[in-house]
Amino acid sequence: MLIRLRGGHVVDPVNGVDGVADIYFEDGRIVAPPPGREPDEDHDVSGHIVMAGAIDIHSHIAGGNVNSARLLLPEMHRSIRARLAGTPLSTAKWSTFETGRLYAQMGFTTVVEPAVAPHHALHAHLELGDVPIIDKGALTVLGNDDFLLGALREGESETAIADYVAQTVEATGTLGLKCINPGGADAFKQNMRAFGLDEIVPFYGVTSRQIFKSLQKATQTVGIPHPLHLHMNNLGIAGNIETALATIDAAEGLPMHLAHVQFYAYGVDGKNAFSSAAPALAAKINANKNITVDVGAVMFGDTVTISSDVLRQFNSLSGAIPKKGVIFDGDANGGGVVPYAYRISNYYNAIQWAAGLELFLLIDDPLQVFFTTDHPNGGPFTTYPELFALLMSAELRARWMERLPADVLEMTTLPSINREYSLYEIALMSRAGPARLYGFADRGRLDAGSIADIAVYKQQTDKAGMFRNAAYVFKDGELVVRDGSVTRYTKGKTLRVRPGYDRAIEKRLDAYYDQLYGLSRSIFDVPEAALAGRSRYAEVACRK
Amino acid sequence: MVETSVEAMSNATLDGKSISSEDAYEQAAKILQAANFPLVAGLGADVAGAQAAILLAERLRGAFDHLASRDSLTDLEVVRSAGIFVTTPNEARVRADLALLVGSGLTGYWPAIFERLALDKETVHGGKTKRRVIWVGPKRGEAKIEGVEVETIPATEAELPGVLAALRARVGGRPTALSAAATKKLDAAAEALKSARFGVAVWAAAGLDSLMVEMLQGMITELNGTTRFTGVPIGGRSGATGVLQTSAWMTGFPPRTGFGRGYPEHDAWRFEARRLVESGEADAALWISAYDGEPPPWEDADIPVVTLGPPGAATKRGLFIAVGKPGENYDAVEFAQETSSMVLRRAKAPAELPTVAEAIAAISARFSEDLPC
Structure with a gap:
């Protein structure tokens, strides 16, 4: 069936398009206007903005730690309304089903869960399989695992580590590799309470720097399109700007993605010894084109922090709101779940909010910086529309700033920044950039051959309202959202890479599991049969 | 003797008498659809079985509980x-x-x-x-x-x-x-x-x-x-932890959750299976105990009960449909105590029995059309 979206304002930065045009699609793909054929279905979208479906590059939507958070905080997600027909559990708050519905309503069609522990990969995939409509992907976490740390201690070859990385990514069915406080989770098991870039993991004799550099290199070697996704040391600590700057230097010009950098943009100025260091971090990112970042912006409200940085989460426990949490020492990273409330009246929280916006506004190239609130760590993904609006209006920011504690404005440059994002830049940051970051050749763009994931927003002055409720969303060419409501479920795919490697590593790993755990390594497999048709994989090509 | 063993092996019984699977699914669908507030309980099942059971409870606007909820x-x-x-x-x-x-x-x-x-x-x-x-x-x-x-x-x-x-x-x-x-x-x-x-x-x-x-x-x-x-x-018996995890991502809550208002509400007292049956609040029940056929905890149920259990666990009263044992008779995902993670257990003794999810799908396929999806 040929469908046409007629007369909309198309914003498609990959193809340099920013103007009124018609979009045609058929059988799930965008097609060139077919000469001599009338569309079977025609939608008049004049007065609307047409973009590719948005891509969220980092959002904690599935897996054991997220599920622990659900169980920890029943009071946070009481449901309040019944669902529409054909969308089971879509109003069950914080359920996987609701997650798919809410993303779709905002015009997001692909979301990456960034923290899958290898031994819990099947669990994560089961949850992703129960997220309707959108396509999903994930990142595998290494960097606190005994096999890697042991290999580094023994000075093993880069080839062996590359094979291990490729094998683990393939076995866990993800899009690449994430490293979370490299060595820090293991150090915490050995009773260290802080862990910096050049501190040594006891027993292994390797530093954080060595760990992530080896993984960064391996990721490049095996051709995984997404560069190493790094959650740095010292998250959330005053003065940690130094860690961030030193980490960027440590990348030595090779591609690397730094996660939720707002949480690393802190100086020690002012009477509270806590200030925004976002300008220095932004300048460093502007000068290092090999680096991409997502912001992890803070938005005010009640939330919960979910992180595989167990050391950091343990240290956060004393400030939990409400006062409870889960600390899980996993086989490698594990995880910590600590509820928190960001308050506009709280000096520290207000600095965090401002630092996030400064980063968005001071990083010049929208292809280097991505939308995230590190859902739910800085705030839930449902705050994205407000965040889009804040980036698009200096006047709106000024109104918010009036409500901050007065001394905050002395510790951030936000009041002096006049930049306003255009829709084109928003599309760069939320569509074109993320596709490039993950090596998606046919997403985040609207030219012929691309997947017909399309978001249509009614133009209005209230930008948050515009992005909160898409007028139409098509997923693989099927209409799934109309006037901000999900009308039906479709089944999304799970995107993965399959990097090549020397299969000899499998034998070695088999022996390692037998010896260490007295268990067959296959117990941790994620066979497609286990997903029972709930998840379908789609492959993203690796670089040759 | 031959008769007895055939009856024991029968895949479905009604009040202890063998009936065809087709009739059993048909009856089960009637019983559950006719109820005002059906209970899906026991839930001794693998992840796929739990997913099917929870979706069934939601569709019917009933409640669900696991037999080892007390421990979870x-x-x-x-x-x-x-x-x-x-x-x-x-x-x-x-x-x-x-x-x-x-x-x-x-x-x-x-x-x-x-x-x-x-x-x-x-x-x-x-x-x-x-x-x-x-x-x-x-x-x-x-x-x-x-x-x-x-x-x-x-x-x-x-x-x-x-x-x-x-x-x-x-x-x-x-x-x-x-x-x-x-x-x-x-x-x-x-x-x-x-x-x-x-x-x-x-x-x-x-x-x-x-x-x-x-x-x-x-x-x-x-x-x-x-x-x-x-x-x-x-963790608790009969797949308790796996069902707890599944319930959490599907509904946000652990078992002992009801859908009477069309969205999940969790209350460990209100939606406890035994209380719902003995108080008369539930007017039909689907009891699932695929691992070992553990019987329900309630005394003298006065309501129609559909039981899914292993072949040997056929009930004297009510409707019984035999299902395979997860991970034994069919490949099943469950929570493994030894790894503290979800794993796929390959069947050691494959059998010609439906999985819990298949039995529920067969029942759901027989609901009349006036039950919305």
Whole structure:
């Protein structure tokens, strides 16, 4: 069936398009206007903005730690309304089903869960399989695992580590590799309470720097399109700007993605010894084109922090709101779940909010910086529309700033920044950039051959309202959202890479599991049969 | 004799008499669809079975509960009121230099416990060390682990809460009302806990109550002030932990959740299976116990009950449909105690029996069209 979206304002930065045009699609793909054929279905979208479906590059939507958070905080997600027909559990708050519905309503069609522990990969995939409509992907976490740390201690070859990385990514069915406080989770098991870039993991004799550099290199070697996704040391600590700057230097010009950098943009100025260091971090990112970042912006409200940085989460426990949490020492990273409330009246929280916006506004190239609130760590993904609006209006920011504690404005440059994002830049940051970051050749763009994931927003002055409720969303060419409501479920795919490697590593790993755990390594497999048709994989090509 | 065995092997019975699967599914659909507030209970099932059962309860606007919810909720009450420290049995195996075993009957709740924890072997991660093992409140003669010198702190079931409280007090340097001799013994144990490098407490919620688990976790929190200490919980029977996890991602809540208003509401009292049946609030039930055919907990159900269980578990009254045993008769995903993660168990003895999910799908396929999706 040929469908046409007629007369909309198309914003498609990959193809340099920013103007009124018609979009045609058929059988799930965008097609060139077919000469001599009338569309079977025609939608008049004049007065609307047409973009590719948005891509969220980092959002904690599935897996054991997220599920622990659900169980920890029943009071946070009481449901309040019944669902529409054909969308089971879509109003069950914080359920996987609701997650798919809410993303779709905002015009997001692909979301990456960034923290899958290898031994819990099947669990994560089961949850992703129960997220309707959108396509999903994930990142595998290494960097606190005994096999890697042991290999580094023994000075093993880069080839062996590359094979291990490729094998683990393939076995866990993800899009690449994430490293979370490299060595820090293991150090915490050995009773260290802080862990910096050049501190040594006891027993292994390797530093954080060595760990992530080896993984960064391996990721490049095996051709995984997404560069190493790094959650740095010292998250959330005053003065940690130094860690961030030193980490960027440590990348030595090779591609690397730094996660939720707002949480690393802190100086020690002012009477509270806590200030925004976002300008220095932004300048460093502007000068290092090999680096991409997502912001992890803070938005005010009640939330919960979910992180595989167990050391950091343990240290956060004393400030939990409400006062409870889960600390899980996993086989490698594990995880910590600590509820928190960001308050506009709280000096520290207000600095965090401002630092996030400064980063968005001071990083010049929208292809280097991505939308995230590190859902739910800085705030839930449902705050994205407000965040889009804040980036698009200096006047709106000024109104918010009036409500901050007065001394905050002395510790951030936000009041002096006049930049306003255009829709084109928003599309760069939320569509074109993320596709490039993950090596998606046919997403985040609207030219012929691309997947017909399309978001249509009614133009209005209230930008948050515009992005909160898409007028139409098509997923693989099927209409799934109309006037901000999900009308039906479709089944999304799970995107993965399959990097090549020397299969000899499998034998070695088999022996390692037998010896260490007295268990067959296959117990941790994620066979497609286990997903029972709930998840379908789609492959993203690796670089040759 | 031949007749009896055919009947025992029958895939479906009504009031003990063999009926065709087709009739059974048809009847089950009628019973469940006609109910005002149907209960999906037992839920002794693999993940796919639980997914199907929860979606069924939601579609019918009924409620669901698991047969071992009491045990899951014992730990969960502590999680949601105070929080929890946990690790995996494998991490305990490779790293824990001290194991504090709490309560009696641990090998009953988890037969492979000591094979997995390997307390007789030295630790591997963080350096090689011999383990120290302290068992609080074992039954007489129970505290024996091959190759391990087990120190015991005696306590009867009734004494266990008080002994745990006293141990926690001594860890924190607080006074207790115990005799000098008893205090001395506890002090030695407290000192051992404090000097552990990476200690683990191992308990089964089935043998404790929430206040005891909270006492234990409170002690673990205090121990983490100076060293590392965490816990290894032993989960409930019949797939309880896997169903709990599935329920959490699907609805946000654990079992004992109802959909009467069209969205999930969790209430551990209101949606308890036995209470719903005995009070008459539920007017039909689907009882699922695919692992071992455990019978329902309620007395004299006056309501129509559809049972899904292994072939040998056919009920004398009501409708029974045989299903395979998850991970035994069919490949099934479940929560593995030994890895503390979801795993695929391959069938060891494949059988021509429907899976729980297939049986529910067959029932759902026979609902009349006036039941919306």
